[in-house]
Amino acid sequence: MTQTAVEQPVITPTPRGKGHHKGLYVLFFTEMWERFGYYLMIGIFFLYLVDPSSNGGKGFDTTKAADLVGSYIALVYLSPFIGGLLADRYLGYRRAVILGGFLLAAGYFSLAAPGDLAMYAGLGLIIIGNGFFKPNIGTILGNIYNRADLAPKKDVAYNIFYMGVNIGAFICNFVAAYLRNHYGWGYAFAAAGVGMLVGLVIFASNLKKIAEGDIRKPASPDEMSTAKILGSALLPAILAAVIGYFISSPSLLGHTLFxxxxxxxxxxxxxxxxxxxxxLYTTSKQKEDKRGLGALLAFFAVAIIFWVIYNQNSTGLTIWADQYTDRQMSPAMEKAAQPFGMLQTVTTEPHKVTQIDEHFRAIKDANGNTIEVPGADPYFQNLPKEKWPQDGKLKLLSTEIFQSINPFFIVAFSLIVIGIFGWLAKRGKEPTTPVKVAIGIFLAAGSSLLMVVAAAMTNVYIDKSSMAWLFGTYAVFTVGEILVSPIGLSMVSKLSPPRVTALMMGGWYLVNAIAGKVAGLMATFWDSFTNKTSYFLILVISAGIAGVVMLILSKWIARVVKEKTGSY
Structure with a gap:
């Protein structure tokens, strides 16, 4: 491959001192508003899809809604593979972030418009926009903290950055609940677009402060060309997708595999x-790069199970919160929540709902279409009639508010976890980065174990589960997330060869894509699990095995990190 000159940005030198780089705070607030939009949308998307059409929703059954949500999550995390590549080779990281932000905003505003065409077009814009935005904002931060005086602060910088993510994720669900309960679904989706535009203004007005992170390395002679990468990955992926989609046709298998x-x-x-x-690993010619890529790929493979549990937040746990959790509040709490739009009204008055069998599985006609019949709100479908309100209406805590539990705990627990590891570090007892990841995966298993207990203690066909189980589940999982997610970003930055950093960020998000699709796949079978304990037990066992594997690999991965960075 012929070497070409790489355009370098104008850099305003940043003073070297004890504090963090000013660019961290630019990226913090940009990501905070981008995540405000993303988590607002994903927090209500499943609810919007299953909401009866008479309420302004799509009226999908659980299987169809979970399939679409899983596909969306998968593709929104798969697209960074292309966005990272194009930023590495052509666009640069700042331009890619700005392009991605505009596409994301356009996608959210499209979702606010009525009609299926607008919805699917909006999803496409969001998927493409995220591909440009997500891997490259993380790459900018990593490049800034590659500087010698800032490198020791990289893990802490990513934890601070991750708090920005979760502040946005916490706030957004209250905004979503207020707007959809008072004005309708479209206004809530539009708020996500407004949030993204605010983030873009912050980013675009501070480009010089983050210029240090927009340095692309010159191409090396043995580097794969963009055409070769696309030809060996993207084109085969498209062909494989076509084969996978049509494999269920009557002339082939006649049934789906997954x-x-x-x-x-x-x-x-x-x-x-x-x-x-x-x-990419097997053909790498430099020993140091090969070891780094090998450690990353091993980490990626193990982390998939963690992200399957994480994505239950948008699938299985949302179903549990919506249909199986007692969301009634005391009169005092109801009065306090009312002005903030946190309450939704459900009614026993007949309107179109999905017809279900005795185990709450959607009933379909001979053509596979869901049958809708006049009936009460789905909340009452597993509540005995003697417990129905006399006036036919209930005010409940809006389901999307539960989406804010996780980011609340992230903000509340992050400094505590960082403080504990700082205390251990001073005594020479801090676990290595891979051991922290293993602990995080075991905690994810523990969070699912709580849901096994919740499902076992509640007869979900005649009663509702306490909200406390969801709070406990999110609390345990959150500590694990603090140990896995920001550390994962940091490890990609530490171990990737410089010219493929954004491409490897795309690989990290590919892990999320596969996990998101698996989470959606599991949720499509939700109605088939007459015993919900089995659903969550699958997650417990899988995460337990993944945690053990990570512990086995931890010493090897820690040595590679030490070789690359000088510390564990």
Whole structure:
């Protein structure tokens, strides 16, 4: 490959001192508003899809809604593979972030418009926009903290950055609840677009402060060309997706392999991309780069199970919060919540709802279409009639508010966790980064174990579960998330060869994509699990195995990190 000159940005030198780089705070607030929009949208999307059309929703059954949500999560995390590549080679990281932000905002505003065409067009814009935005804002931060005097602060910088993510994720659900309860779904989706535009203004007005992070390394002679990368990964992925989608046709298998055609298409498409990343490792000629890539790929493989549990937040746990959790509040709490739009009214008055069997599975006609009949709100479908309100109406805590529990605990626990590890570090007892990840995966298993207990203690066909179980589950999982998610970003920055950092960020988000699709795949079978304990027990066992594997690999990965960075 012929070397070409790489355009370098104008850099305003940043003084070297004891504090953090000013660019960290620019990226903090940009990401905070971008995540405000993303988590607002994903927090209400499933609820919007299953809401009866008479209420302004789409009226999908659980299976169809979970399939679409899983596909969306998968693609929104798969697109960074392309966005990272184009930023590495052509656009630069700041331009990619700005382009991605505009596409994201356009996508959210499209969701606010009525009609299926606007919805699917909006999802497409968000998926593409996230591909440009997500890997590259993290790469800018990593490049800034590669500077010698800032490198020791990199893990802390990513934890601060991650708090920005979760402040946005916490606030957004209250905004979503207020707008959708008072004005309708469209206004809530539009608020996500406004949030993204605010983030763009912050980013674009501070470009000089983050210029240090927009340095692209010159191409090396043995580097794969962009055409070769696309030809060996993207094109095969598209072909595999087409094969996967049509494999369920009567002339071939006559049935799907993974529940729905979209599941088959996505999982088939992942195979060539996974092979591409493996080849990136096997063909690497520099020993140091090869060891770093090997450690990263091992970490990626183990982390998938963690992210499957994380994405239950948008699938299985949302279903549990919406239909199986007692969301009634005391009169005093109801009065306090009313002005903030945190309450939604459900009614026993007949309107179109999905017809279900005795185990709350959607009933379909001979053509596979969901049958809708006049009936009460789905909240009452697993509540005995003697417990129905006399006036036919209940005011409940809006389901999307539960989406704010996790980011609240992130903000509340982050400084405590950082403080504990700082205390251990002073005594020479701080666990290595890979051991922290293993602990985080075990905590994720523990959070799902709480849901096993909750499901076992509640007969969900005649009663509701306490909200306390969800609070406990999110609290335990959150500590694990603090140990895995920001550390994962930091590890990608530490171990990636410089010219493929954003591409490896894309690989980190590929892990999220596969996990998101698996989470959606699991939720499509939600109605088939007559015993909900089995659903969550699958997650407990899988995460337990993944945690053990991570512990086994931890010494090797820690040595590679030490070789690359000089510290664990």
């Amino acid at each position: 529940g729905t055609p979209s599941n088959d298409a996505f999982l088939f498409a992942c195979v060539p991309i996974i092979i591409f990343y493996i080849r």
